[in-house]
Amino acid sequence: MTRIGIILGSTRPNRNGAQIAQWVLDTASQRDDAEFELIDLRDHPLPHLDEPMPPMFGPSVHAHTRAWAERIAPFDGFVVVTPEYNGGMPGVLKNALDHAFAEWTDKAVGFVSYGANGGARAVVQLRTVCSTLGMADVGYQVAISVLTDFENHTTFTPRDHHVATLGKTLDQLIAWSTAMAPLRATAETVSAQS
Numbered sequence: 001m002t003r004i005g006i007i008l009g010s011t012r013p014n015r016n017g018a019q020i021a022q023w024v025l026d027t028a029s030q031r032d033d034a035e036f037e038l039i040d041l042r043d044h045p046l047p048h049l050d051e052p053m054p055p056m057f058g059p060s061v062h063a064h065t066r067a068w069a070e071r072i073a074p075f076d077g078f079v080v081v082t083p084e085y086n087g088g089m090p091g092v093l094k095n096a097l098d099h100a101f102a103e104w105t106d107k108a109v110g111f112v113s114y115g116a117n118g119g120a121r122a123v124v125q126l127r128t129v130c131s132t133l134g135m136a137d138v139g140y141q142v143a144i145s146v147l148t149d150f151e152n153h154t155t156f157t158p159r160d161h162h163v164a165t166l167g168k169t170l171d172q173l174i175a176w177s178t179a180m181a182p183l184r185a186t187a188e189t190v191s192a193q194s
Contacts, residue, residue: 001033001034001035002033002034002035002076002077002174002177002178003034003035003036003037003074003075003076003077004028004034004035004036004037004075004076004077004078004079004170004173004174004177005036005037005038005039005072005075005077005078005079006021006024006025006028006036006037006038006039006078006079006081007039007041007078007079007080007081007093007096008021008038008039008040008041008042008081009041009080009081009082009083009089009090009092009093009096010041010081010082010083010090010092010093011041011042011045011090011092012083012090015083016083016114016146016150016156017081017082017083017114018040019155019156020081020112020114020144020156021038021040021081021112022038023156023158024079024081024112024166025037025038027163027166027167028079028166028170031170031174033174034076034170034174034177037075039071039072041092041093041096044064044067044068044071044096045064046064046065046068046092046095046096046099047064048095049095049098049099050062051065051099054101055069055098055099055100055101055102056101056102060099065099065100068096068099068100069099069100069102069103072100072103072104073103075107076107076108076177076178076180076181076184077107077108077109077110077173077174077176077177078107078108078109078110078135079109079110079111079112079169079170079173080093080109080110080111080112080126081112081113081114082111082112082113082114082119082122082123082126083113083114083115083119083122084113084114084115084116084117084118084119084120084121084122085115085122087121087122088121088122088125089122089125089126089129090122093126094125094129097129097130097133101133104130104133104134104135105133105134105135106134106135106180106183106184107135107136107177107180107184108135108136108137108138108172108173108176108177108180109126109130109135109136109137109138109173110137110138110140110141110169110170110172110173111123111126111127111137111141111142111169112141112142112144112166112169113141113142113143113144114143114144114145114146114149115145115146116145116146116147117145118143118144118145119143119144120143123141123143136176136180138169138172138173138176139172140165140168140169140172141165141169142162142165142166142169144156144158144162149162
């Protein structure tokens with residue numbers, strides 16, 4: 001069965017992302033066409049990229065990088081839950097993306113963003129980075145406003161249009177993850193023969 005990792009892209013104290021990621025997981029888990037698992041970046045404290053060679057050029061020398069790569073490798077696709085900080089994605093999320101390469105390639109990715117403007121600018125950056133990593137970013141995106149979609153600015157209250165858009169995002173993400181499976185199988189065969 002298709003496996004989708006839901007990456008919580010903020011490690012900030014008092015982050016809003018935990019509520020949103022849990023909503024994504026709870027909603028997605030009602031489906032029977034894929035398995036979903038939450039990946040919290042707090043559980044994977046990575047230093048600023050400290051590998052002597054970029055991940056695309058060979059095996060990692062540091063245990064923390066290998067552990068991160070092993071954590072994300074089994075998934076067929078990802079939903080990235082991201083805030084927007086100062087017009088962009090969080091540094092911790094960019095760092096996590098930079099710590100791997102082959103583990104991202106030929107996988108689909110969808111986005112659930114939040115911020116004053118729904119996190120749109122963070123997703124623009126993420127689409128560029130994920131595309132460079134060889135990922136296929138789906139067109140649908142859930143955009144959540146921290147100004148209007150939280151009661152008292154603290155409790156996330158998903159609206160009907162969020163639920164509908166998340167459904168469309170997951171539909172496309174699972175379809176693309178499934179369609180890209182032969183590409184991943186070919187890459188694994190080539191890697192095993194090397």
